[in-house]
Amino acid sequence: MSKFSKDSIIGVIGAGAMGSGIAQVAAMAGHNVVLFDTNEAALDKSRVGLEKVLSRLVEKGKIESVASITSKYTYASDLSAFRECSLVIEAIIENLDVKKKVFAEVEHVVSADCVLASNTSSLSVTSIAAACKSAERVLGLHFFNPAPLMALVEVVPAVQSDDAIVQECKALMNEWKKVPVIAKDTPGFIVNRVARPFYGEAIRMMEEGIADAATIDWAMTEIGGFRMGPFTLTDYIGHDVNYVVTETVFQSFFYDPRYKPSFSQKRLLEAGWLGRKSGRGFFNYAEGAVQLEANKDETLGRNIVERIVAMLINEAVDALHLNIASAQDLELAMTKGVNYPKGLLAWCDEWGADKVLNILDGLYNEYHEDRYRASVLLRRAAIGGTKFM
Numbered sequence: 001m002s003k004f005s006k007d008s009i010i011g012v013i014g015a016g017a018m019g020s021g022i023a024q025v026a027a028m029a030g031h032n033v034v035l036f037d038t039n040e041a042a043l044d045k046s047r048v049g050l051e052k053v054l055s056r057l058v059e060k061g062k063i064e065s066v067a068s069i070t071s072k073y074t075y076a077s078d079l080s081a082f083r084e085c086s087l088v089i090e091a092i093i094e095n096l097d098v099k100k101k102v103f104a105e106v107e108h109v110v111s112a113d114c115v116l117a118s119n120t121s122s123l124s125v126t127s128i129a130a131a132c133k134s135a136e137r138v139l140g141l142h143f144f145n146p147a148p149l150m151a152l153v154e155v156v157p158a159v160q161s162d163d164a165i166v167q168e169c170k171a172l173m174n175e176w177k178k179v180p181v182i183a184k185d186t187p188g189f190i191v192n193r194v195a196r197p198f199y200g201e202a203i204r205m206m207e208e209g210i211a212d213a214a215t216i217d218w219a220m221t222e223i224g225g226f227r228m229g230p231f232t233l234t235d236y237i238g239h240d241v242n243y244v245v246t247e248t249v250f251q252s253f254f255y256d257p258r259y260k261p262s263f264s265q266k267r268l269l270e271a272g273w274l275g276r277k278s279g280r281g282f283f284n285y286a287e288g289a290v291q292l293e294a295n296k297d298e299t300l301g302r303n304i305v306e307r308i309v310a311m312l313i314n315e316a317v318d319a320l321h322l323n324i325a326s327a328q329d330l331e332l333a334m335t336k337g338v339n340y341p342k343g344l345l346a347w348c349d350e351w352g353a354d355k356v357l358n359i360l361d362g363l364y365n366e367y368h369e370d371r372y373r374a375s376v377l378l379r380r381a382a383i384g385g386t387k388f389m
C-alpha cells in the first residue's frame with residue numbers, strides 16, 4: 001500500500017496528449033482528478049476526447065458509464081485548484097525554463113506534503129526539482145504514449161528526492177496497474193537511451209547501402225521478432241518526435257558518438273516528411289504509391305539483426321554497468337515500454353556475451369569509430385563466461 005489512498009486527489013498540469021492520458025489513468029484507478037491547462041481549447045479538446053474513449057469502453061463493457069469516470073474530473077484554469085491534491089503530475093511543453101517556473105508556482109499553492117512529479121522525457125529531473133524550495137518532494141514519473149495503454153512508468157528520483165517518496169510513488173504506480181521501474185536521472189532514462197541503436201544503426205546501414213529500409217524492416221520483424229521494423233516505427237512515431245529525442249540524447253551525453261543523429265532523418269524532418277501523419281517519411285503512404293520490395297536474403301537478414309541487436313545489448317549492459325537501473329528493471333523497461341520480444345540482457349545470455357562482443361569488436365576494428373566500443377561489463381562477461389539474468 002502506498003501513502004496515497006483512493007481519496008487522494010491527483011492533479012495534472014497540461015491537458016495535451018500525455019496529461020489527458022495520465023488523468024484518465026488516475027481517474028480510472030478511482031481518484032478524483034484536477035486537470036489544469038492555461039489553454040481553454042486544450043481543456044475542451046481533452047474533455048471531448050475523454051468522452052469518446054469512455055464511450056468505447058462502455059460499449060466494450062469495461063466501465064459502467066461515461067459519467068462514472070467524468071464525474072471524477074475537475075477542469076481548471078487556475079492553479080489554486082490544486083490546493084487539496086496529494087500528487088501533482090506535470091505534462092506541459094518540454095522546456096526546462098517553463099517547467100521550472102510552473103513547479104515554483106505550484107509549490108506555493110499545494111500543501112506541504114503534496115508530491116510533485118514531472119513527465120519529462122528528456123530534461124534533468126534534478127534541474128526541475130531545483131526550482132522548488134522542498135526539492136525532496138519532486139521526482140520524475142515518465143509515462144509512455146498513450147498513457148492508458150502503455151504499462152511502463154519510469155520512476156526517476158532527482159538527486160534531491162526523498163527515497164520514501166520515491167517508493168510511495170512506485171507503489172502507487174503498481175496500484176494503478178502500471179509496471180514501474182526505477183531509472184537514474186540521466187539522459188533518456190532507460191528506454192530512450194537503450195533503444196537508440198534500434199533506429200540509429202538501422203539508418204546507418206541504410207545510408208551505407210548495406211540494405212534498404214524495406215529489407216531492414218523485414219529482417220527485424222521476421223528474423224528479429226520485433227513487432228515493427230525501425231523505419232516503419234519511426235514513420236509511425238513521427239520524425240519530428242523521434243529525431244528530436246535522438247538529438248537531445250546526443251547533446252545531453254556530451255556528444256557521445258554512440259548517439260549521433262543521422263542526416264537522412266534530419267532531412268526528412270526538414271522536408272516535412274514526418275512519417276505516417278504527413279503521408280510520407282521513409283516510406284510513401286500515398287494511395288497507389290509503389291512500395292519498396294524487401295530483399296529476403298536470409299544471410300543478409302541475419303547480419304542486419306545481429307548488428308542492431310548487438311548494439312542494443314551493448315547499451316543495456318552499459319546501462320547496467322553504470323547503475324542506471326537494475327537488471328530486472330532494464331528487462332521490464334524494454335519489454336513493457338517498447339514491446340521488445342525479449343529483454344536485452346536475457347538475449348545476451350542466450351547468444352553468449354562472447355558472440356555479442358565479437359560482433360562489436362568486429363565493427364570497431366573495421367570502422368575505428370567510438371560508436372562501436374563495447375561496454376567493459378560486456379567484455380568482462382565474455383571473458384568470465386558469466387550470465388546477466
Ligand SMILES: NC(=O)c1ccc[n+]([C@@H]2O[C@H](COP(=O)([O-])OP(=O)(O)OC[C@H]3O[C@@H](n4cnc5c(N)ncnc54)[C@H](O)[C@@H]3O)[C@@H](O)[C@H]2O)c1
Binds near residue numbers: 015019
Ligand atoms: N508525446 C509523447 O509521446 C510523450 C511521451 C512521454 C513523455 N512526454 C512528455 O510529456 C510532456 C507533454 O507532452 P505532450 O506530448 O502531452 O505535449 P502536448 O503538446 O500534447 O501538450 C502540452 C499541453 O501543455 C499545455 N501547457 C503548455 N504550457 C503550459 C503551462 N505553462 N501551464 C499549463 N499548461 C501548459 C499546452 O496548452 C498543452 O495542452 C512533455 O514533457 C513531453 O516530453 C511526451
